[in-house]
Amino acid sequence: MTEFVVAAADEVGDGERVVTELKGREIAVFNLDGEYRAYLNWCRHQGGPICEGNLTGTVEATYDRDSGETSLSWSRDGEVLMCPWHGWEYDVTDGDCLSKRSAPLPSYPVEVRDGELVVTL
Amino acid sequence: MATRGEQSPLTTHTVVDADVHLRIPLEDLADYCDEPYRSSIKNPTYTPVNRSGWDRYMGGNITKESLPDAETLNEKVCEGFNVDYPIVNAFPVLASVPESDKAVNMMYAYNDYLVEHYLDHYDHFRGLVSIATQDPEAAAEEIDRMADEDGIVGVYVLNSGAHLPLGNPDFDPVYRAAEDNGLHVAFHASAGAPFARDFPIQDNAIDRFAATHVLAHPWAHMLTLSSLIVNGTFEKFPDLNFTFLEAGVSWVPYMMFRWNKEYGMRRREAPLLERSPEEYIRESCYFASQPIGEPNDPTHLRSIIDLIGTDRLMLATDYPHWDFDHPDALDGHLRRFYEPEDRERVLSGTAGEAFGLDV
Numbered sequence A: 001m002t003e004f005v006v007a008a009a010d011e012v013g014d015g016e017r018v019v020t021e022l023k024g025r026e027i028a029v030f031n032l033d034g035e036y037r038a039y040l041n042w043c044r045h046q047g048g049p050i051c052e053g054n055l056t057g058t059v060e061a062t063y064d065r066d067s068g069e070t071s072l073s074w075s076r077d078g079e080v081l082m083c084p085w086h087g088w089e090y091d092v093t094d095g096d097c098l099s100k101r102s103a104p105l106p107s108y109p110v111e112v113r114d115g116e117l118v119v120t121l
Numbered sequence B: 001m002a003t004r005g006e007q008s009p010l011t012t013h014t015v016v017d018a019d020v021h022l023r024i025p026l027e028d029l030a031d032y033c034d035e036p037y038r039s040s041i042k043n044p045t046y047t048p049v050n051r052s053g054w055d056r057y058m059g060g061n062i063t064k065e066s067l068p069d070a071e072t073l074n075e076k077v078c079e080g081f082n083v084d085y086p087i088v089n090a091f092p093v094l095a096s097v098p099e100s101d102k103a104v105n106m107m108y109a110y111n112d113y114l115v116e117h118y119l120d121h122y123d124h125f126r127g128l129v130s131i132a133t134q135d136p137e138a139a140a141e142e143i144d145r146m147a148d149e150d151g152i153v154g155v156y157v158l159n160s161g162a163h164l165p166l167g168n169p170d171f172d173p174v175y176r177a178a179e180d181n182g183l184h185v186a187f188h189a190s191a192g193a194p195f196a197r198d199f200p201i202q203d204n205a206i207d208r209f210a211a212t213h214v215l216a217h218p219w220a221h222m223l224t225l226s227s228l229i230v231n232g233t234f235e236k237f238p239d240l241n242f243t244f245l246e247a248g249v250s251w252v253p254y255m256m257f258r259w260n261k262e263y264g265m266r267r268r269e270a271p272l273l274e275r276s277p278e279e280y281i282r283e284s285c286y287f288a289s290q291p292i293g294e295p296n297d298p299t300h301l302r303s304i305i306d307l308i309g310t311d312r313l314m315l316a317t318d319y320p321h322w323d324f325d326h327p328d329a330l331d332g333h334l335r336r337f338y339e340p341e342d343r344e345r346v347l348s349g350t351a352g353e354a355f356g357l358d359v
Helices: B026-030 B037-042 B070-081 B100-119 B136-146 B169-180 B193-198 B200-205 B209-230 B251-265 B277-284 B298-308 B327-337 B340-355
Strands: A003-008 A017-022 A025-032 A035-040 A054-064 A069-082 A089-091 A110-113 A116-120 B016-021 B085-089 B126-130 B152-158 B184-188 B242-245 B285-288
Touching (some): A003 A025, A025 A116, B016 B070, B026 B100, B070 B085, B085 B340, B100 B126, B126 B136, B152 B340, B169 B184, B193 B200, B200 B209, B209 B242, B251 B277, B327 B340
Parallel strands (some): B016 B085, B152 B184, B184 B242, B242 B285
Antiparallel strands (some): A069 A089, A110 A116
């Protein structure tokens, strides 16, 4: 286990991310309203630069059996990380893939220590 | 960030990419057209080459890429994906041009543009001559005109919205010209406006692009392949081979076996055939990998490829379109499941054989 300082915490604003290379791996650290998440910049689909994708929302749907109505809603705005290569969607808060349960983004421990973002590999 | 190609296990292998697209701006293409077409293309009152209004880029979240010049193509495809020989097509959607004479003039322009702006710049680039299906005679003459250009290795036929199913005898001059010039024929479909020509009800009634996109390419290929079979095109032009681009491979077993069954029951409706449809498909047809299927169990893809045979399968990326396959996606399967010689066959040997490449 090795710790790496990737940036000063105040350099990464809310909703922003820093992408860096650690031990030959591209790692991104996201600031989510003061909570930090670190992921591998490698989409589980075909290796696209997932962490350089947009933070967006997604469409969710519910089906009411009684009325027979399907309701669509725009949800999780700002929490869905979308791959710029093919559009795979991940929940940026935990790395889960929205279309494939078995394909979460690899994540790494990250913490703020003395004002610096420290990632452990 | 870092070039992802540097880490690829493909760096030490010869790789042919069978499906690389251009997106030539119409205002640039117009300079290669004659009047009165040039002015009408430069000043359209409608979109001369229709594009459908689907949200292909998912609200802008998927990056829209293009290869505006030879240098960019070399950088992104050859250096970025470790492709040694990109087979480039101009990607004209001529079937959507309503005036046949204009489509023919644009056909000349697309081919001249491909040669002048791409094939003339890099010795390792290869290209396909595009044809307008509105006018098979003009298309055949265009094949004759382009066949001796350096780097031209085949004919690109948009088989969505073709003006008749492509085994129709009206197209025989096209196949004769390809065969006479030793050029391979590659079919490529479209999920855009041409899809609506062949399947208007489906195109109008499906209101999500995903469903149209999944269906458009295999349906077009199924229509084309069926038309080649019933018309006996394989028997008429025994030295001609065909590649089917951009529908992957999973549709192929169905067609082999279903056509065997149908032919057995209705042989007299395809009387030129002398062997089973499966034999013609296995001997005269090749299939490009993209979009490679993504079964939940990867061994199922192996089963499909086994069924078709690595000798029929060639790598394709479809770059720069939004649904391109990175070459490593297919190569990962090849390295996992196949012997080195089978892998080499798919990476370069099949396309080399089909398009007659000296690679």
